[in-house]
Amino acid sequence: MQADSTTEQRVIDKIRGLFPEQILQVEEFIDSLYKKNTTNTDSEIAFVAAKLSEPAFEKIWDNPDDAEYDKL
Incomplete structure (x- = not known):
């Protein structure tokens, strides 16, 4: 969300009235x-990427040899 120029100017004016230590805060x-x-x-990008890769990995993961890992 982008602030409008009036809001930005208000914030800038308030910051200019602060002490240097407060500006650092x-x-x-x-x-x-x-x-x-x-x-x-x-993290959202990583989650989406993982979800998108699931169909490709299903062929590898869904087999009788790996069924034991499904129980973990």
């Missing part, structure tokens, strides 16, 4: 939000 918070969003995206 804001930056750390923003970094943590960014990392959370990136991590979720990466």
Whole structure:
């Protein structure tokens, strides 16, 4: 979701009014939000990729020799 320019300007104006230590805290918070969003995206991509590969692996996995592993 993209913030509009008015919202962005309000946030920038508020940041400019902070002490330097507080600005560092804001930056750390923003970094943590960014990392959370990136991590979720990466894990979602991995999950989708795994689901898409299931049909290809079914032929390999679904056989009598590997039936014992199904019980694990």
